[in-house]
Amino acid sequence: MDGTKETEDVKPLAASVRTLPEAVQISLKDGLTDNCLFTFARALKAFEISTDHRLSRAELQSAFSLWWSTAKGLLPADADFDEWRFEFEDTFAKTNAALGSNSLQEAIRRADSSLLPPQAERYASAKLKHLVAVCYHLQLFQGRSPFFLSVRDAARIIETKNLYKAGAMMGGLVRDGVLTEAQKGTHTRATRFRFNLPESAPAGEAKQRDEENGRKTESEALPDDET
Numbered sequence: 001m002d003g004t005k006e007t008e009d010v011k012p013l014a015a016s017v018r019t020l021p022e023a024v025q026i027s028l029k030d031g032l033t034d035n036c037l038f039t040f041a042r043a044l045k046a047f048e049i050s051t052d053h054r055l056s057r058a059e060l061q062s063a064f065s066l067w068w069s070t071a072k073g074l075l076p077a078d079a080d081f082d083e084w085r086f087e088f089e090d091t092f093a094k095t096n097a098a099l100g101s102n103s104l105q106e107a108i109r110r111a112d113s114s115l116l117p118p119q120a121e122r123y124a125s126a127k128l129k130h131l132v133a134v135c136y137h138l139q140l141f142q143g144r145s146p147f148f149l150s151v152r153d154a155a156r157i158i159e160t161k162n163l164y165k166a167g168a169m170m171g172g173l174v175r176d177g178v179l180t181e182a183q184k185g186t187h188t189r190a191t192r193f194r195f196n197l198p199e200s201a202p203a204g205e206a207k208q209r210d211e212e213n214g215r216k217t218e219s220e221a222l223p224d225d226e227t
Contacts, residue, residue: 015100017046024067026099032074037084040067041091045098064088096145104153107137119178119196127158131169132178139195146182150190 017023027040044063048054055063064085068075075084097103111133120132134157138147155166170193173179177196185191 015043015046015098016050017043017099018050020044020047020063020066021070023047023063024070027067028071028074032071036071037088037091038095039099040088041095042097042099044092045095046100049098060089060092061085096142103138103141103147104134104149107134107141108157110137122176127160128169128173131157132173135173135179135193135195136197139193139197146192146194148190148192150185153190 017026023040023043023046026043027036030036033039044055044060067088068081068084111130114133114137116129116133117136119136120129123129123132131154135147135149138149141147149170151163151167151170154170155161155163158166158169160166170179170191174181174193180194180196181191182194183192
């Protein structure tokens with residue numbers, strides 16, 4: 001974590017949302033649903049990625065005002081602007097995944113096509129190596145937040161139908177310190193994990209960076225350390 005190069009190199013996943021009115025229309029395409037504010041928040045996250053512009057608090061409030069004016073005819077007669085605004089702001093703050101993202105699918109693809117993180121090298125099992133790599137990329141997508149991974153998805157990653165085996169592998173990674181269990185799952189929600197990222201760049205990248213840092217230290221060392 002701590003602003004590492006890996007988090008900066010990961011291209012976020014998102015659908016293309018180029019305008020705020022488009023984000024509003026996406027959230028209301030099925031009318032006023034229980035998930036419309038969540039969909040709007042995810043559409044705005046996609047807008048930020050599509051336009052490479054992070055919305056300020058004032059811009060978020062303007063975006064919500066646009067949503068409110070569009071949704072006005074669908075809202076209950078006694079709907080209060082600020083109550084809905086507060087709910088939207090809370091939803092936006094807690095939303096990590098942009099609209100159109102499929103972190104697990106992309107993490108599997110990147111695990112298949114990238115160098116393994118060093119944590120995977122301690123295991124001989126190809127299935128365990130793959131599971132560690134997928135978890136690594138899931139964490140990069142989430143930044144500082146924990147990632148979700150269900151036992152069923154873990155089973156899919158290691159290509160087994162044995163959920164007990166998949167759960168045992170996830171538990172083993174926790175005991176080995178590769179993962180930390182951030183929040184226990186429930187019958188409706190997958191467990192949240194953190195991948196312990198320090199020095200977790202793929203081995204080839206880490207070696208190259210160490211060599212470059214060594215050359216820099218030898219050629220660019222200052223006579224006095226003023227830091």
